[in-house]
Amino acid sequence: MAAYAAPGNQNSQYNQYKQQSAMTASPGELTLMLYDGCIKDLKLARTYISDKEFVKSNDASQKAQAIIAELMRTLDARYEVGKQLLALYDFILDLIVRSNVKKDTGLIDQAMEFISEIRDTWQQAVKLNRRQVFGKGSAV
Numbered sequence: 001m002a003a004y005a006a007p008g009n010q011n012s013q014y015n016q017y018k019q020q021s022a023m024t025a026s027p028g029e030l031t032l033m034l035y036d037g038c039i040k041d042l043k044l045a046r047t048y049i050s051d052k053e054f055v056k057s058n059d060a061s062q063k064a065q066a067i068i069a070e071l072m073r074t075l076d077a078r079y080e081v082g083k084q085l086l087a088l089y090d091f092i093l094d095l096i097v098r099s100n101v102k103k104d105t106g107l108i109d110q111a112m113e114f115i116s117e118i119r120d121t122w123q124q125a126v127k128l129n130r131r132q133v134f135g136k137g138s139a140v
Contacts, residue, residue, distance in 0.1 A: 028126040031071070035119035038067040039112060045100070046108045054103060061100035064111075068093045088114065 025033065041064040048057035072089045075082045092111050099107035 032122055032126060034067050034071060035115060038064045038115050042108050042112045046105045049103050049105050061096055065096050
């Protein structure tokens, strides 16, 4: 007989899984999770704006802003690529703030486009790193 999992229990199990994933992830994978979270929050903000749920859109937008701020804090600006990413993150942060103030989904879409491109590039870098560390035969 299969055990019944109450909906609250499933949510708890999912949260435990997410926590375990974050605790065992490499720094590159953690950064990828931040990008994914930012994209998720921006999608929520866009939906809430469309639904005229401005308090919820503000909350989602602020979460996305906090993720970008964290990405900015972790950059090493001694290197040119760090300086360039810092300027790009600053631009994205400005888009998110302005979209939140103006309730403008077009600005959210612009921010998501930039974040998605950075995320996809980062994902490729993580895959390449895994191949170098674990060899060509590893599953990615």
